[in-house]
Amino acid sequence: MVKEIEVEPVTRLEGHGGLRLVLGDDGKVQDVQFNIQSTRFFEKFVEGRYMEHVPRITPRICGICPIPHHIAPTKAVEDAWGVQIPEPARKLRQLLINAKQYSSHAIHFFALAAPDFLLGPFADPALRNVVHVINKMPDVGAMALKMMDFGQKMCAAVGGKAIHPIVCIPGGMKKALDEDVRDKFLKEIENQVEWSKKTVEIGVKVVEDYWDVVANVGNVPTYYVGMTNNGVHDIYEGDIRIVSPDGEKFDYAPQNYLEALGEHIPKHSYATHMYYKPAGYPEGIYRANCLAMTNCADKMATPLADEALQAMRAKIGNTPHFTFAYHWARLIELVESIEMMAKLLEDPDIVNPDCKTLDVQPREGEGVGVVEAPRGLLLYNLWSDAEGICKKANLLVATNHNIAGIEKTLMHVAKQVFEDKALEGLKLPDPWIK
Amino acid sequence: MVKVAFWQNSDCWGCHQSLIDLHLSLLPVLPALEIVYWPAVVDFKYDSLVAREPGEIVVGFIEGSVRTKQDKEGVKVMREKCQIIIAFGSCACYGNVHGLANQWDISECIDRKYNTVESKVSGGGEPTEHVPGFEPKIVNVDEIIKVDAYIAGCPPKSEQIFSAIGFLLGQKPFPMNDLAFCNECSLNQSGCLLDEGKLCFGPITSVGCTMKCPDAGNPCVGCMGPAKTVSARASKLNDMTKNLGSVSSGDKKTTYEFLSLFLNVPLMAGFDLAADILKQVKKRGAPETPLANLPSDTEAIASNVLAYLRDNRDFTDISTVCDTCDRVIGSKSTMTKVKRDYEGLPNMEDCLIEQGYICLGPVTKAGCGGLCIRVNAPCTGCYGQTEWGVNQANRFADTVLKGFNVSISKEELLAQVKDPIGTFEKFTLASRKGG
Numbered sequence: 001m002v003k004e005i006e007v008e009p010v011t012r013l014e015g016h017g018g019l020r021l022v023l024g025d026d027g028k029v030q031d032v033q034f035n036i037q038s039t040r041f042f043e044k045f046v047e048g049r050y051m052e053h054v055p056r057i058t059p060r061i062c063g064i065c066p067i068p069h070h071i072a073p074t075k076a077v078e079d080a081w082g083v084q085i086p087e088p089a090r091k092l093r094q095l096l097i098n099a100k101q102y103s104s105h106a107i108h109f110f111a112l113a114a115p116d117f118l119l120g121p122f123a124d125p126a127l128r129n130v131v132h133v134i135n136k137m138p139d140v141g142a143m144a145l146k147m148m149d150f151g152q153k154m155c156a157a158v159g160g161k162a163i164h165p166i167v168c169i170p171g172g173m174k175k176a177l178d179e180d181v182r183d184k185f186l187k188e189i190e191n192q193v194e195w196s197k198k199t200v201e202i203g204v205k206v207v208e209d210y211w212d213v214v215a216n217v218g219n220v221p222t223y224y225v226g227m228t229n230n231g232v233h234d235i236y237e238g239d240i241r242i243v244s245p246d247g248e249k250f251d252y253a254p255q256n257y258l259e260a261l262g263e264h265i266p267k268h269s270y271a272t273h274m275y276y277k278p279a280g281y282p283e284g285i286y287r288a289n290c291l292a293m294t295n296c297a298d299k300m301a302t303p304l305a306d307e308a309l310q311a312m313r314a315k316i317g318n319t320p321h322f323t324f325a326y327h328w329a330r331l332i333e334l335v336e337s338i339e340m341m342a343k344l345l346e347d348p349d350i351v352n353p354d355c356k357t358l359d360v361q362p363r364e365g366e367g368v369g370v371v372e373a374p375r376g377l378l379l380y381n382l383w384s385d386a387e388g389i390c391k392k393a394n395l396l397v398a399t400n401h402n403i404a405g406i407e408k409t410l411m412h413v414a415k416q417v418f419e420d421k422a423l424e425g426l427k428l429p430d431p432w433i434k
Numbered sequence: 435m436v437k438v439a440f441w442q443n444s445d446c447w448g449c450h451q452s453l454i455d456l457h458l459s460l461l462p463v464l465p466a467l468e469i470v471y472w473p474a475v476v477d478f479k480y481d482s483l484v485a486r487e488p489g490e491i492v493v494g495f496i497e498g499s500v501r502t503k504q505d506k507e508g509v510k511v512m513r514e515k516c517q518i519i520i521a522f523g524s525c526a527c528y529g530n531v532h533g534l535a536n537q538w539d540i541s542e543c544i545d546r547k548y549n550t551v552e553s554k555v556s557g558g559g560e561p562t563e564h565v566p567g568f569e570p571k572i573v574n575v576d577e578i579i580k581v582d583a584y585i586a587g588c589p590p591k592s593e594q595i596f597s598a599i600g601f602l603l604g605q606k607p608f609p610m611n612d613l614a615f616c617n618e619c620s621l622n623q624s625g626c627l628l629d630e631g632k633l634c635f636g637p638i639t640s641v642g643c644t645m646k647c648p649d650a651g652n653p654c655v656g657c658m659g660p661a662k663t664v665s666a667r668a669s670k671l672n673d674m675t676k677n678l679g680s681v682s683s684g685d686k687k688t689t690y691e692f693l694s695l696f697l698n699v700p701l702m703a704g705f706d707l708a709a710d711i712l713k714q715v716k717k718r719g720a721p722e723t724p725l726a727n728l729p730s731d732t733e734a735i736a737s738n739v740l741a742y743l744r745d746n747r748d749f750t751d752i753s754t755v756c757d758t759c760d761r762v763i764g765s766k767s768t769m770t771k772v773k774r775d776y777e778g779l780p781n782m783e784d785c786l787i788e789q790g791y792i793c794l795g796p797v798t799k800a801g802c803g804g805l806c807i808r809v810n811a812p813c814t815g816c817y818g819q820t821e822w823g824v825n826q827a828n829r830f831a832d833t834v835l836k837g838f839n840v841s842i843s844k845e846e847l848l849a850q851v852k853d854p855i856g857t858f859e860k861f862t863l864a865s866r867k868g869g
Binding site: 010020036041050134148281 | 443445448473474475501505538549561564565805810816853857
């Protein structure tokens with residue numbers, strides 16, 4: 001008899017997703033669907049808006065990563081209008097996006113992912129959450145909260161609001177950082193760098209403890225999509241980079257995104273499936289997000305993070321396909337983000353009020369803005385009329401870039417679980433929290 | 435333990451991020467809550483929510499706009515299972531930016547996303563397999579079920595959420611750590627700000643912060659909340675807070691920040707429930723001290739500050755974002771034409787409207803503390819309108835022509851705004867009734 005398994009909803013996930021698995025009489029996996037169950041049509045209702053209002057609307061696409069959704073459309077407007085920004089504005093935006101990267105990666109590791117590892121995958125679902133982790137490991141919990149807090153406070157200080165920032169404007173930034181505020185953050189940086197290093201240690205220990213799982217569950221070769229700046233890991237600006245399953249790299253200027261990125265519109269998900277167009281669908285399905293970013297990068301932008309990347313590569317190679325290695329890659333990016341913040345806070349441009357081009361003129365045309373959001377590549381293509389009204393928009397968000405890859409991974413893991421019974425012989429460590 | 439549930443409609447989850455942004459302040463609260471549904475954080479599935487007894491859950495937070503049929507069904511299930519329903523955030527209160535989609539038929543939205551999009555190569559049309567289906571228009575939660583309280587904001591400020599939860603649990607604010615901030619202050623031995631005659635709330639505020647304002651010469655304003663014990667300087671602080679009416683402007687600023695960060699008072703303006711301290715002050719003249727089980731010095735100091743609040747019209751009249759904005763109205767600037775946000779760069783002192791920009795401060799509910807305006811960006815109205823059922827563009831124009839330096843006519847002003855819906859009803863189009 002055909003058996004259907006539904007997970008409704010998928011939890012500890014940002015967004016609305018359900019999972020459906022169909023098993024045949026013979027125990028074979030017939031179908032796996034990752035059903036994204038909501039969408040809100042931002043690409044439609046930004047039509048008719050002032051171009052400069054788009055970056056004040058679109059952060060509402062994601063409350064966890066509103067900052068990339070503020071910066072990317074601002075860059076798209078500037079591209080459409082041919083506007084240059086002053087160097088202090090560029091640095092302030094880099095500081096802003098790295099602050100978000102830091103808090104988001106900390107929240108992902110500690111609140112969304114860690115409960116599975118620290119309590120073990122078979123723990124009571126009522127306890128398998130961050131609240132329980134904080135209660136049982138108060139030291140780690142307090143450290144995690146202070147890291148998230150620092151990142152969010154920095155987002156608020158630069159962005160005006162941590163959630164749904166307002167400071168970016170075509171032409172630059174509405175305001176630079178105040179010196180006294182900058183000084184407060186600078187004092188705290190050293191602790192944060194230490195805690196980031198400690199988090200990497202915890203992450204590496206988790207990988208070692210769960211090595212059997214990491215190496216054997218969800219090892220799925222795919223393409224990867226990310227961004228690099230002349231090959232260097234960069235979340236603020238650069239070219240779109242695609243990496244093939246065997247490690248070949250292809251670069252595309254953001255404006256040429258349609259050559260690289262194809263969209264398949266499935267019947268079973270409101271989020272569409274993005275893939276590498278020259279390879280076709282489904283062969284060209286890629287994954288985005290942190291492991292994709294480290295697979296794309298020749299090197300990290302900062303020394304400690306690059307050291308951590310080399311350590312990961314020494315263990316699992318240059319183009320690893322281990323899904324669980326995402327947690328490791330995320331911590332490498334976490335370290336890079338705090339090092340970037342430390343460097344930018346020392347830069348006098350961060351408090352330089354000359355952070356806005358005063359003469360900005362709308363013109364007819366289209367523009368593309370790309371940044372790397374914490375969950376993957378984020379691309380805005382906006383069309384402006386001569387008065388600066390938005391005529392049309394195409395938004396390719398991190399979710400789109402991940403869904404096909406997630407579904408492919410789920411199919412792989414479902415076969416491992418139900419057909420190969422691969423979980424039965426796995427070696428699991430004693431949970432840290434019992 | 436109080437049973438709480440969080441339901442998420444179609445939205446960005448930013449209200450939950452705002453709640454989580456309380457970070458360390460959450461620690462004393464969590465043990466008081468039994469979270470029975472919160473997909474973003476805990477692993478309970480939808481079945482388990484449906485299986486609960488009617489009214490079994492004490493407080494239900496509903497976040498997000500009702501875009502899908504699943505959203506609508508979930509909202510109804512929540513009403514059945516929860517004693518108190520809170521519309522949490524401007525999506526649940528007003529529809530938020532998603533309501534802008536109401537300008538089009540849903541089929542046009544679907545067509546843009548799934549048929550005509552430039553990057554499409556294969557597939558297409560509305561997804562229909564194992565997805566819930568769309569509601570034709572964004573309709574507010576309170577048109578579907580009865581809502582008991584509203585917390586507006588996009589997102590609501592963390593402290594505002596904290597106040598609401600604290601109120602619902604009947605014990606706010608929560609004492610944090612044992613020791614007061616003075617114990618960790620670098621000025622504890624010499625150079626204490628209180629000794630120099632400056633207000634500093636370190637003696638009653640909990641240790642544990644990372645910012646340590648006094649290190650930079652600024653007073654502690656209490657953002658960590660109360661400590662379980664006070665430092666030796668508490669009596670000095672108590673004496674100083676008895677005469678707040680005559681303190682310097684710097685100390686007044688410290689007091690305002692203390693009110694909002696320690697007592698959560700101005701922020702409560704966004705919480706439409708009897709717990710709103712501002713409303714209590716307006717009605718009865720004396721607020722109940724919202725503290726519980728705290729040192730007597732802390733109680734006394736909080737009472738002194740609240741008494742100041744009661745006697746100070748600047749506070750009791752807070753109703754719009756302008757009331758919490760530091761900029762000068764009646765400044766040296768005058769609006770002679772409507773400027774777009776990308777034009778020039780406004781100065782930080784004069785009212786943004788008088789500098790020519792459309793700022794919705796005078797027609798938007800207070801509660802945010804004017805965050806956008808502080809980084810030189812105009813208010814766009816995320817806390818909601820102060821008056822409903824009228825033409826919002828007209829109301830804005832009438833308001834600013836009356837009380838601000840504006841030298842153009844109402845007709846000229848309105849004609850220069852090319853996107854009136856996106857400008858005046860960005861967050862509230864779904865709430866438009868007539869007008």
